[in-house]
Amino acid sequence: MENFSANIPLNVIRKYSRFISLILIPLFLNLIIIGCSYYKVTQVSNDPVEIRQAQEQLKYFIIHQGDNSWHLKNIRLKEDSKEMVGEIEPLPPEHQSYLKTDPERANRYRVRKEFPLHEVHVYVSEYVKGENSKVTVPLSSIKKIEVYDKDKGATTLSYVFGTIGVIVGAVFIIGLIIGLTGGSSSSPPPRRSPPPNTPSTSSCPFIYTYDGKGYNFIGEMYGGAIYSSLERDDYMLLPGLDTHNGKYQLKIANELLERQYTNLSELMVVEHPENTQVLADKNGQIFTINSALIPTKAESSNHTSYFNAISKKDSSFYLFDEENDINKNLSNLTLTFKKPKTEKNGKLILNGKNSLWLDFIFGKFNEQFGTYYPKFAEKQKNVPANKNLRWSLNQGIPLSVYIETKKGWEFVDYFNVVGPLASRDMVMDIDLSNVEGEEVKLKLECGFMFWEVDYIAMDYSENTLVDVSYLSPETAIDENGNDVSDLLTYSDEKYLVQPEVGNKVVVTYPTIPVEKNKKQTLFLHSKGYYEYIRDYKNKPNLIHLYSFKRKGAFPSFSKQYLYNFVDREVFFIQTLNQGDEN
Structure with missing residues (x-):
């Protein structure tokens, strides 16, 4: 771009x-979008736990019967008789505008005129009137409960x-x-377009799987490996990959201004019990998931609850857009899980991706090098990988995980960059040996608005025995009709080089039979790196670039850039308003 x-x-x-x-x-x-923001609708059950949680969050309860609606206050739950009692009163004007809404999408509201945030809408078939304004609602009469929250994503x-x-x-x-x-x-x-609605300035090789009718975009390989010194292995879950003419088929494509070097592309076939899910961590270790538990709490630094955002896969992301109390250039999410008292290990499960903002602002960071960028990129090839990784962690680019122990917060590990275009299921082994009691607290932390997380859970079950097979490519046909499968079969000094936009290779793999009462889960094990192609015309901003050696300098630059063009928006609004006055 x-x-x-x-x-x-x-x-x-x-x-x-x-x-x-x-x-x-x-x-x-x-x-x-003058004066407008968005809210989302989440449907919850009529379980007393859900209702009590909404009360603890100081939600505003609105009760519906047919076309009539009232504010329900002073709510008490009577679990013995499975009833909810309270008092009803007329709705004030600010709570009357959003009695009907679309739960399938983000809904717009006017900030200065209405107030739908923090509303809970309870739809009932019947209720019992008491003295004055008191009412009793049998929990069995509740048809549905909808919770309104700010849609930070939209x-x-x-x-x-x-x-x-x-x-x-x-x-x-x-x-x-x-x-x-x-x-x-x-x-x-x-430039050839990446998947729709993705204004990406840079990324990594795109992976598409073939379903017999067409190719489906799945994700991006070895994200963040932008120099040869950062070459790494990647393990991408391939959900829904099915056979076509007795073969598995996928496509590796260069669709951005990059040179891409793929060293290895093999399928990992994991055979496991039908009632078990499997995930691979960043090192390729397989974990079985038998009983994933969502956290009991998920709170940002200012104690705002994001439990609804991360409790299920619904594209309702936590965006890490609230400042950390200690370091305002970072953002975190603290998670509380129930834990068996004697359990010494857990498996953290996460579905998420990098943000488009990180992709955009990293491009702006590279732009600071100006005409010096090609020389800088060439020098980075000789910089040890651990030094670049340390810089990346110091700038909050990977998603870091911490655990609370008797000694305070301790670093556990980090999730690799996965790109901004598709969410991934990821897993991390968590050592609980220094955690006492029946709760475990974890903290996810990254640069402000660098990641988006959709779902988080923990599994304490023992890993089930699985069989893992590795399938090398049978064929790999590039855009010129050449079979380059020998370049993708081994981790060696031979690379599939895709130096131009439009380079692609269609790879087929054999299949292996599945045993009775078992199923197979497939992962793409790839290895490689890529290089940006940039031709900046501006002079290098050397003084500014030197400052990026400091810890936290990149997320600070990111926030400053964000605030600068928000200020420009405000100026634009003021100019429009002044024009209207004249």
């Missing part, structure tokens, strides 16, 4: 500037990534004009 506009002829931009402006003005107006994306969307929109419009008018012979070739 950062290179494209630099190659657009200035005369083309000037010639069509009025046309571009007329198109971009609505985009900016849509970006501002709200953040609308304000923050809207700016990126406008930039992408501008590039697309100008590119379209060049395409229609002939443009310039110096214009770069058009």
Whole structure:
């Protein structure tokens, strides 16, 4: 994205500037979303635990029967008779606008006029009137309970990534004009698009699996291995990969401005009991999941509960967009799990990915190198991997995991960068030998808005015996029709090199029969690295770059960049308002 506009002829931009402006003005107006935010709807059961949890969070209860609605206050639960009692009163105006909503999507509200946040909507078939305004609601009469919370994902994306969307929109419009008018012979070739709605500036090789009808995007290999010195193994779960003509088939594609070097691409076939799930950690160790338990609490630094966001896979992410009390450039989420008193090990299960913001801001960081970037990247090839990893951890780029012990918070391990385009199921072995009692507390921490997590759980079961087979490629046909399977079969000095946008290879693997009462789970074991292709024209910002050696400098740069263009949005709004007054 950062290179494209630099190659657009200035005369083309000037010639069509009025046309571009007329198109971009609505985009900016849509970006501002003046006075609007979003909320989400989560449906919970009529279990007393759910109702009590909503009470503890000071939720505002609204009871519905047919077309009638009231505020329900002074609520008490009578578990012996399975009833909820309380008092009803008319709804104030600020709670009347969102009595009907769409639970399947983010819902917009006007910040200054309505207040749907923290509402709980209880839909009942019947209730019993008591004295004055008292009512009794049998729990069996509750048809559904809907909890309203702020949709931080939709709200953040609308304000923050809207700016990126406008930039992408501008590039697309100008590119379209060049395409229609002939443009310039110096214009770069058009970039092939990654999966829809992903304005990614950089990533890693894309993996698609074939289902007999077409290819499905699954994820990105060896994320963050941006120099040869950072080459690493990667273990990607391949959900839903099925056979076609008796073979497994997938595609490895370069769809970004990168040079990609894949050393190995083999299938790990794990055969296990039908009622067991398996996951591979970052080192390829297999863990069986038999009884995953969600946390009893999930709180940010300011004690806001995100239990609903991470208790199930529903694309309702915790965005790590609340500041850490100790280091405001970082963000964390503290998790509390019930634990068998004598248990010495647990398996932390997580579904998540990196944010588009991290992808975008890392591009802006690289831009600071300007014309020096190619030389810098070349020098990084000789920097030891552990030094680059230490820098990355000091900047909050991986997702770090801590455990609370008698000595305080202790570092456990980290999850590797996985890219911003697809969530992954991940697992981490947790040593509980220094944790006493029947609770365990973990803390996930990263740079402000660098990760997004959808689901978190813990499993204490013993690992079940499994069989693991490794399948080498039978064929690997590149875009020119050549079979390059020998480049992907072993971890050696031979690489599949994909240096240009549009390079791809279709890989097939044999299948092996599955035993009765067993099932197979497949992982793509890959190894490699990739390099950015950048042609910055600006001078290196050497003084600023030197500051990035400090711990926390990169997330600080990220937050400052974010705040700067939020300030620009505010200025734009004020300018519009002044125009209206005149």
